[in-house]
Amino acid sequence: MYPLAIYKKREPWNKNKLVGQKLALKLQQIWAIRVRLELSGHVRNLALFNLALDSKLRGCDLVSLKVRDIAQGTSIQSRAMITQKKTGKTVQFEITKNTRDSVKALILRDKLATSDFLFKSRKTKSDHISTRQYGRIVDDWIESINLDSTQYGTHTMRRTKPSLIYKKTKNLRACQLLLGHTKLESTVRYLGIEVDDALEISESIDI
Secondary structure, three states: OOOOOOOOOOOOOOOOOOOOOOOOOOHHHHHHHHHHHHHHOOHHHHHHHHHHHHHOOOHHHHHOOEHHHHEEOOEEOOEEEEEOOOOOOEEEEEOOHHHHHHHHHHHHHHOOOOOOEOOEOOOOOOOEOOHHHHHHHHHHHHHHOOOOHHHOOHHHHHHHHHHHHHHHHOOHHHHHHHHOOOOHHHHHHHHOHHHHHHHHHHHHOOO
């Protein structure tokens, strides 16, 4: 007889890990972080924060932006268009005045050329900051206003503006276009809209 095979019991991949969607920032939290960055004089991180909110890009697309993607000469565009790495689909986004001002300050300070990456790495092995470094920067922003960084992350930056837009307009199609989702169902799941709407309805019923 052959000996019985002994299999080691595999632990669940999510054991002792916090999983689920990262929270979006509220307006007062956005301004709390922005004011701290402005007062600290951290030019790069202020531009990164503002552009992350406006662009609604995934981390991999955000950190690899070049000056030419959002500027013509010394003029920062009010709208930009890039091709997403994950889907290969084109997405457009707005660049508000606050963001244009902070990005222009970064370009001027670092004397960036058109072909340069916006968010250059201080390490010689990389041309731009990594997604991992971006994640650590986001954690710093969150902790600076005394929030729990385990509940937030880089997707917080991507979700925040579409979440605010949906709450104000209930225009799900607009959020889908801004996020570059192919299916509307993906936007519903990504923003957690059904759950949020259900809770709002429930909270409005006083029994």
